[in-house]
Amino acid sequence: MDQVTGKTTVRQRLVETATRLFYENGYRATGINEVIREAGIAKASFYAHFKTKEDLLVTCLEQRHNQMMAQVQAFIADARSPAERVRRLFVWLGDPQSCGSRGCPYLNMASEFQDAGSRVREVVRWHKCSFRNMLRDILALHFMGKSKTTEQVEQAAEELYLLLEGALAASPVHCCSWPVETALRIAEDRFQLGG
Amino acid sequence: MDQVTGKTTVRQRLVETATRLFYENGYRATGINEVIREAGIAKASFYAHFKTKEDLLVTCLEQRHNQMMAQVQAFIADARSPAERVRRLFVWLGDPQSCGSRGCPYLNMASEFQDAGSRVREVVRWHKCSFRNMLRDILALHFMGKSKTTEQVEQAAEELYLLLEGALAASPVHCCSWPVETALRIAEDRFQLGG
Amino acid sequence: MDQVTGKTTVRQRLVETATRLFYENGYRATGINEVIREAGIAKASFYAHFKTKEDLLVTCLEQRHNQMMAQVQAFIADARSPAERVRRLFVWLGDPQSCGSRGCPYLNMASEFQDAGSRVREVVRWHKCSFRNMLRDILALHFMGKSKTTEQVEQAAEELYLLLEGALAASPVHCCSWPVETALRIAEDRFQLGG
Amino acid sequence: MDQVTGKTTVRQRLVETATRLFYENGYRATGINEVIREAGIAKASFYAHFKTKEDLLVTCLEQRHNQMMAQVQAFIADARSPAERVRRLFVWLGDPQSCGSRGCPYLNMASEFQDAGSRVREVVRWHKCSFRNMLRDILALHFMGKSKTTEQVEQAAEELYLLLEGALAASPVHCCSWPVETALRIAEDRFQLGG
DNA sequence: AATGAATGAGTGTTCATTCAT
DNA sequence: AATGAATGAACACTCATTCAT
Numbered sequence: 001m002d003q004v005t006g007k008t009t010v011r012q013r014l015v016e017t018a019t020r021l022f023y024e025n026g027y028r029a030t031g032i033n034e035v036i037r038e039a040g041i042a043k044a045s046f047y048a049h050f051k052t053k054e055d056l057l058v059t060c061l062e063q064r065h066n067q068m069m070a071q072v073q074a075f076i077a078d079a080r081s082p083a084e085r086v087r088r089l090f091v092w093l094g095d096p097q098s099c100g101s102r103g104c105p106y107l108n109m110a111s112e113f114q115d116a117g118s119r120v121r122e123v124v125r126w127h128k129c130s131f132r133n134m135l136r137d138i139l140a141l142h143f144m145g146k147s148k149t150t151e152q153v154e155q156a157a158e159e160l161y162l163l164l165e166g167a168l169a170a171s172p173v174h175c176c177s178w179p180v181e182t183a184l185r186i187a188e189d190r191f192q193l194g195g
Numbered sequence: 196m197d198q199v200t201g202k203t204t205v206r207q208r209l210v211e212t213a214t215r216l217f218y219e220n221g222y223r224a225t226g227i228n229e230v231i232r233e234a235g236i237a238k239a240s241f242y243a244h245f246k247t248k249e250d251l252l253v254t255c256l257e258q259r260h261n262q263m264m265a266q267v268q269a270f271i272a273d274a275r276s277p278a279e280r281v282r283r284l285f286v287w288l289g290d291p292q293s294c295g296s297r298g299c300p301y302l303n304m305a306s307e308f309q310d311a312g313s314r315v316r317e318v319v320r321w322h323k324c325s326f327r328n329m330l331r332d333i334l335a336l337h338f339m340g341k342s343k344t345t346e347q348v349e350q351a352a353e354e355l356y357l358l359l360e361g362a363l364a365a366s367p368v369h370c371c372s373w374p375v376e377t378a379l380r381i382a383e384d385r386f387q388l389g390g
Numbered sequence: 391m392d393q394v395t396g397k398t399t400v401r402q403r404l405v406e407t408a409t410r411l412f413y414e415n416g417y418r419a420t421g422i423n424e425v426i427r428e429a430g431i432a433k434a435s436f437y438a439h440f441k442t443k444e445d446l447l448v449t450c451l452e453q454r455h456n457q458m459m460a461q462v463q464a465f466i467a468d469a470r471s472p473a474e475r476v477r478r479l480f481v482w483l484g485d486p487q488s489c490g491s492r493g494c495p496y497l498n499m500a501s502e503f504q505d506a507g508s509r510v511r512e513v514v515r516w517h518k519c520s521f522r523n524m525l526r527d528i529l530a531l532h533f534m535g536k537s538k539t540t541e542q543v544e545q546a547a548e549e550l551y552l553l554l555e556g557a558l559a560a561s562p563v564h565c566c567s568w569p570v571e572t573a574l575r576i577a578e579d580r581f582q583l584g585g
Numbered sequence: 586m587d588q589v590t591g592k593t594t595v596r597q598r599l600v601e602t603a604t605r606l607f608y609e610n611g612y613r614a615t616g617i618n619e620v621i622r623e624a625g626i627a628k629a630s631f632y633a634h635f636k637t638k639e640d641l642l643v644t645c646l647e648q649r650h651n652q653m654m655a656q657v658q659a660f661i662a663d664a665r666s667p668a669e670r671v672r673r674l675f676v677w678l679g680d681p682q683s684c685g686s687r688g689c690p691y692l693n694m695a696s697e698f699q700d701a702g703s704r705v706r707e708v709v710r711w712h713k714c715s716f717r718n719m720l721r722d723i724l725a726l727h728f729m730g731k732s733k734t735t736e737q738v739e740q741a742a743e744e745l746y747l748l749l750e751g752a753l754a755a756s757p758v759h760c761c762s763w764p765v766e767t768a769l770r771i772a773e774d775r776f777q778l779g780g
Numbered sequence: 781a782a783t784g785a786a787t788g789a790g791t792g793t794t795c796a797t798t799c800a801t
Numbered sequence: 802a803a804t805g806a807a808t809g810a811a812c813a814c815t816c817a818t819t820c821a822t
Contacts, residue, residue: 024309025309026223026306026307026309028221028223028224028307029223029307102306102309103302103305103306104364106368107298107302107306107364107368108306110298110367110368111221111297111298111302111303111306111307112221112223112224112306112307114219114220114221114297116370121368124368125368125369128365128368128369129369155377155380158373158374158377159377159380159381161365162358162361162362162365162374162377162378162381163357163358163361163381164361165361165364165365165374166357166358166359166360166361166362166364166378167357167361168364169299169302169360169361169363169364170323170356170357170360172305173301173302173305173316173319173320173323174320174323174324175311178353179353179357179360182350182353182354182357183357183361185350185354186354186357186358186381186385189385190381190384190385
């Protein structure tokens, strides 16, 4: 939304439409024509804003990252303890409303860009590292005063990250909640989250 | 290979070529033309063997499943204990030779077929369940005589499955071995695999 | 024309249509759509026969070269002397029926491919050299027994070539016959063509 | 340059940039976007100065004509005789610095505007006639006192024009200097330019 | 069983031009 | 006088699929 006029800008409409379509149908299965039709924008206007379709995707992923990080932070913000914050991560993950039921948009896109040096893969890597860092910060609080080395905290973050990633990957395949529950169970035992 | 004539059949050449290309470049990024060119088959011959491109993919995934299950079974076969068999699962997973460094081909394909009822998603689900059942059978042996209920074994299988899935998803993003090592560490502690 | 069936092949229809359109409107001003519409061919069929639009052009130029050389040879064939053959070259050049009134198709195309290494420029150069060699062979006969060195014949060929080129370039600009007549006049004097 | 402010005007920057780009790449191969980008001008500003792209080209050709005529006049001005002036025309023609190595910009443009009534073709014709007239004026001086009729001088002008045109057309095809040298040799003999 | 030739509908991208400001 | 944003139509090219042989 443009803060002054209150109208969504052309660029923003394109990003939002594309974010949705790329997630729902995949990158290659989504044509520029579909994006501009649903956004109600002329084709040449699209190319005035984005050099290529891949550029659009990169922008979508970057923007989605920011929104998602804000969302998840908000979702866990009012927890009473770091432990509960971790538990709420799994709740957030399991909620199709917040997280989408078609798996991780970043992993999905990465699967269509296998070229090692691709900009898309870079964004995906950056997003995942960013997410893992957030986990580390939460766990650092949780372990405070429990005489853990920095390295131990890092390792715990990687473990938690891996559990969440496993749940995220398995959920859309099986279309049910046991992956999230299973990952949470492991995390609770391993990091003494238990209430 | 045709067991009698010793020649690879046309159909088999198509499946093998497509399996490779779909995995390396993705489903939509791989054209029929590319497949038949690399397989050295005429286009109309292709459509004599497969109704559609999607049919080819389904066949590829089914066939790969069988090969992969056989491979992994062979890889862990000569382990001295169920615990070591589990550990070797992670070795196998971490070896790009055996498992490919572009992530799980089934998850990759699923990301391009988001339609819930798609035959591709069915195959993926079937493959993953099948794999999880194999894990359950291994763990059942490992827990034998340790007074575990059937349900407990099932849960352990789901946990192990989830750890492997997490490692499989995270590996190609970060292009290094810590995901597999991290997943193994959790598994060793949780299932007392340690030697 | 296919000699057996008596039908023009798809490829040949494309080449003939494109040769005409490229000459009438220029290379970039002629779209693939226009070519295939006038040839009555589907777009994908076009790309089954030619890798790119530029490929089509190269083929057109090569084919036109062969036809044109044959035509001009036929046109001057029944002359009674080499000198008359040279004079008939100018007649042929001045006849819009035989040579086209839009200038030299090779020079025209070259002007749209300024990149030094372009394949189109190569074909143009090859065509022009080929033509000059034909002139040299005619002049060699004309000068036979007049004690001219090989080098002198070569020089005369270059001079004749240059006169023809000048006439070819000037004609479509001024849309009248004086360039050809002027070039012929110079040639007659310089090479003693006069009857 | 604006004589008062010392700044190149917007219009002039557009003309100069376009003149260069049209010559280097051709008319249709040069987009408006490229012109305005390299000129550093907004698109709408362009259309404030020129009705269409073709208008811009016409302006470019007109302006270039004036510059070129002035240049060539300056180049031959300090020659000691009309004969040397003619010889210097060929020197000027053969110098890529002065004349460009991509052939005659007017012939090049004409090849992209085959429509007989096109304004571009008109400008080209006007330019060429203008040039031929200049040649006639030089030759008139050269032949002064040699009892030549007006008609004979006109014919000589056409001959000289044709030789220059031939050299201009052949040079960029063969990328070497023999066309100019050949044309000069013919001219020297024919018009007794020799010193 | 296998093929060479052909296709309609689509792809991503660029074009010269206009309009509201 | 100058602009940033937008556009419809066209561009060269590729797609998965079919058909006559």
